[in-house]
Amino acid sequence: MRTLKVMSGAMLLALLASVAGRSQAPPPAGSGAVLYEGARLIVGDGSGPVEDGVMLVEQGRFTAVGRRGTVTAPAGATRVDLAGKTVMPAMVNAHVHIGYEGYTTWRAENHTPANVLDHLRREAFYGVAATTSVGTSPTDQALQFQRDQRAGQFPPAARFLFMPGMAPPNGGPDAVLRVATNQLRVVNEVTSPDEARAAIRRMAGQGIGHVKMWVDDRRGTYPKLAPEVFTAIVDEAHGRRMIVHAHAIQLADQKAVVRAGADVLVHMVQSEPIDDEYLALLKAKKPYWATVIGLGDPTAVCNPDPFFEQALPPQLIASIRATKERRPLAPSCGPPSPNAARREEVMSRNFPRMIAAGARLVLATDTGIHPGHTFGSGEHLELARWVRLGLPPAEAIVAATSRPAQLMGLTDLGALAAGRRASFIVLDANPLEDIRNTRRIVDVYLEGERFDREGLLASWRKAWGTR
Ligand SMILES: [Zn+2]
Numbered sequence: 001m002r003t004l005k006v007m008s009g010a011m012l013l014a015l016l017a018s019v020a021g022r023s024q025a026p027p028p029a030g031s032g033a034v035l036y037e038g039a040r041l042i043v044g045d046g047s048g049p050v051e052d053g054v055m056l057v058e059q060g061r062f063t064a065v066g067r068r069g070t071v072t073a074p075a076g077a078t079r080v081d082l083a084g085k086t087v088m089p090a091m092v093n094a095h096v097h098i099g100y101e102g103y104t105t106w107r108a109e110n111h112t113p114a115n116v117l118d119h120l121r122r123e124a125f126y127g128v129a130a131t132t133s134v135g136t137s138p139t140d141q142a143l144q145f146q147r148d149q150r151a152g153q154f155p156p157a158a159r160f161l162f163m164p165g166m167a168p169p170n171g172g173p174d175a176v177l178r179v180a181t182n183q184l185r186v187v188n189e190v191t192s193p194d195e196a197r198a199a200i201r202r203m204a205g206q207g208i209g210h211v212k213m214w215v216d217d218r219r220g221t222y223p224k225l226a227p228e229v230f231t232a233i234v235d236e237a238h239g240r241r242m243i244v245h246a247h248a249i250q251l252a253d254q255k256a257v258v259r260a261g262a263d264v265l266v267h268m269v270q271s272e273p274i275d276d277e278y279l280a281l282l283k284a285k286k287p288y289w290a291t292v293i294g295l296g297d298p299t300a301v302c303n304p305d306p307f308f309e310q311a312l313p314p315q316l317i318a319s320i321r322a323t324k325e326r327r328p329l330a331p332s333c334g335p336p337s338p339n340a341a342r343r344e345e346v347m348s349r350n351f352p353r354m355i356a357a358g359a360r361l362v363l364a365t366d367t368g369i370h371p372g373h374t375f376g377s378g379e380h381l382e383l384a385r386w387v388r389l390g391l392p393p394a395e396a397i398v399a400a401t402s403r404p405a406q407l408m409g410l411t412d413l414g415a416l417a418a419g420r421r422a423s424f425i426v427l428d429a430n431p432l433e434d435i436r437n438t439r440r441i442v443d444v445y446l447e448g449e450r451f452d453r454e455g456l457l458a459s460w461r462k463a464w465g466t467r
Contacts, residue, residue, distance in 0.1 A: 033058045034448070035073040038083035040430060041065065044401035044415040046394065049432060055087070057422040060448035065416050085442060086430045088397055089415050090129030090423040091379055092404040095245075095266060095290050095364030097173070098133040098160070098375070100180050103313050106371035108183035111138070113145055119368065119375045120157035122311055124451050126376025127444050128158045129413050129423035130405075133368075134245060134266075135165020135212035136173060138184050143206065156446050161408055163210035163245065164203055166190055166233060171222045172214050174329055177369050190225075193232035200233060204240040209409060211237055212245040212266070215253045227256060234261045243407070245290075255281060264288040264407065266364065270343050274350050282357035288407050289354060290364030293347070294382030295331075295373055302333035307439045310457060311374045313464045320372050331372040351389040361386070362407055363400040380439050387435040396435055422448040 034057045041053035043065070054071045056064040064071040073079070098119045099111040116137075123131045133142065142162040149160055165172055165187050172178055172187040181187050190196040203211060213233050217224040230246070237244050238261065246262035248254045251269045258265065258281050268291045300308040301317045309317055324334035337343075355361060365378035383396045391399075405414025412421045423446050429437035444451040 033063075033074050033077035034080060035071070035077050036080045036082050036087070037068065038081055038085075039426070040086040041416050042086065042088040042394075042397055042432065043417065044089040044397060045417070046398045046402075049086075049430075053087070055416060055422070055424075057448045060421055061412075062416060062418050062420055062422050064418055082426060084428070086427045086432075086437070087416065087424050088427065088431065088438070089401040089420075090124075090127055090413070090425055090444065090446065091363060091400045092408060092410060092414055093123065093128055093131040093158075093365060093379055094264070094288075094362045094404045094407055095134045095292060095366060096123075096131050096375065096378075097136045097177060097366065097368035098131070098162075099137060099368070100177070101368050101371065101373070101375070103316055103374075106176075106180075108180040111141075111180070111184060113141070113148070116145055116160065117154050117157055120160055121155070121456060122375040123158035123379075124156060124376070124444060124446060125311065125453050125456050126379060127425040127438070127441055128376055128379055129421070129446060130159035130161055130408065130410055131375075132161040132163065132210075132408060134163055135214070135247075136177060136181050136186055137162040137164075138186050139164050139203075139206070139208075156449060156451055158446075159410075159413075161210075163212055164188055164199075164208065165212040165214065166196065166199060166225075167214040168223055168225050168229075171216075171218075171225065174218065174369065175221075176329070176371075190229060190233075193228050196229050196232045197236040200236040200240065200242065204237075204242060208242070210243045210245060212247065213257075213262075214247045215257055216247055216249060224253075227260070230257065230262075231260045251275070251278060254278065258282065258285050258287055261285070262287060264290060264362070265359065266290045267292055268347065268354070269350055270347055273346055274353060279353060279357040282354065282359050286358040286360060288362050288403075289359035290362055291351070291382070291386070292364050292366045294385045295366055295369075295378050296329065298336070299331040299333055299372075300377060300381060301331070307380070308374070308377050311377060311460065312372075313460075314466060315464075316372060329370045331370070348389055351386075351391075355391065360403060360407075361391070361395075361399040362404040364404075380436070383435050383438055393432050393435040397431065397438075421446075 036055045041050040052068045054068050099116050102110040167187050169189045188199045215225050234244050243263045245264040246257035247266045248257050249267045265287050320331045321333050323332040326337050367373045367375050367378040386396045402414040426443040427440045428442050429440040431437040
């Protein structure tokens with residue numbers, strides 16, 4: 001009781017001081033409002049760019065966005081000159097694997113709230129406003145993290161989204177990620193429709209809106225999720241207004257999950273050309289589609305590039321460059337695989353046909369699946385990959401902003417528009433001319449606040465002893 005009394009006294013004094021401070025200086029009208037002027041605005045909804053645009057931001061949200069002269073700022077608003085710059089919405093990533101990467105180690109023991117936050121801050125550094133950990137985050141810890149982040153207990157970072165995953169016993173992610181997820185008992189293992197329905201009901205009861213299922217046998221290493229089980233997953237999930245993401249890499253499996261009603265296709269068929277039957281299915285169902293092809297193509301750090309190197313410890317970069325043999329999914333800098341040319345040919349045929357048939361492309365990277373991939377930079381690789389496969393840059397930006405925001409139910413992110421959160425990237429070159437200009441980041445703003453990129457960079461350098 002004595003301790004409590006002493007603390008209350010000190011807290012009371014602090015409280016009185018802050019109240020007094022506030023009452024003496026009432027905020028002037030318009031204070032807190034910021035007018036960003038003169039930039040080219042890429043709204044993110046597919047509309048043409050707004051040249052010489054202005055954005056009015058108040059209390060973390062856009063209150064007006066338009067051409068100069070169409071927006072009136074309140075008296076006392078701060079003005080920020082962005083002439084010569086291009087602004088696009090901060091990105092939304094629909095698929096990563098957060099928590100295991102430690103840059104010198106990669107393991108289940110790394111999965112702490114502090115490491116999750118570190119990954120989310122890396123995403124923010126590279127212009128990502130929200131990112132989704134898919135199927136590999138421990139549910140209770142993830143829910144707690146979301147509550148804490150919503151309550152404002154963490155420094156600024158990308159918003160954390162997650163969804164549980166479902167697979168047959170010992171199934172789920174690739175062999176490396178599976179070692180870690182098994183240790184944390186993350187994957188919901190199901191063998192029958194009843195078990196699948198019960199698992200979905202549990203998730204719905206926790207307020208979870210998305211679920212992932214793996215329909216794959218990883219080259220015959222475990223039995224594939226049976227059609228009656230994944231059909232039950234989709235049926236039960238839809239009955240509870242949940243969205244189903246389906247991992248499938250073979251044409252027959254993609255057809256089966258789309259036919260069953262999966263809402264989001266994860267991965268691209270790279271081993272065979274897609275056929276007319278599949279195109280007809282896509283036209284009818286119009287699933288969202290996460291290609292997840294950017295990470296290893298080729299590994300970003302094989303050639304010196306500060307954009308990628310700045311977020312990685314030098315010893316990790318050196319070890320990736322020294323790795324010449326190809327390992328599935330892991331970064332390496334050897335010669336391309338003998339199948340690469342054939343795969344590229346299939347992809348350049350399948351990609352535009354998927355889009356033309358109505359597959360709704362969304363940004364997803366699979367970052368964190370394996371040691372050595374950093375969070376945030378993979379997004380820029382994925383965008384560039386799409387454009388190389390023929391997608392116009394303006395459409396790539398929609399697929400990285402408003403569309404994944406819509407998929408993930410983030411009505412407050414993904415576009416430069418009144419009412420949305422002021423989360424945006426300031427670039428010093430136009431990505432509509434060259435998609436790689438998304439890497440020319442001057443500043444990132446999250447909910448109206450300038451993200452401290454320099455501070456984060458300095459903290460990495462200090463940790464690595466490179467400063
Ligand atoms: Zn994945």
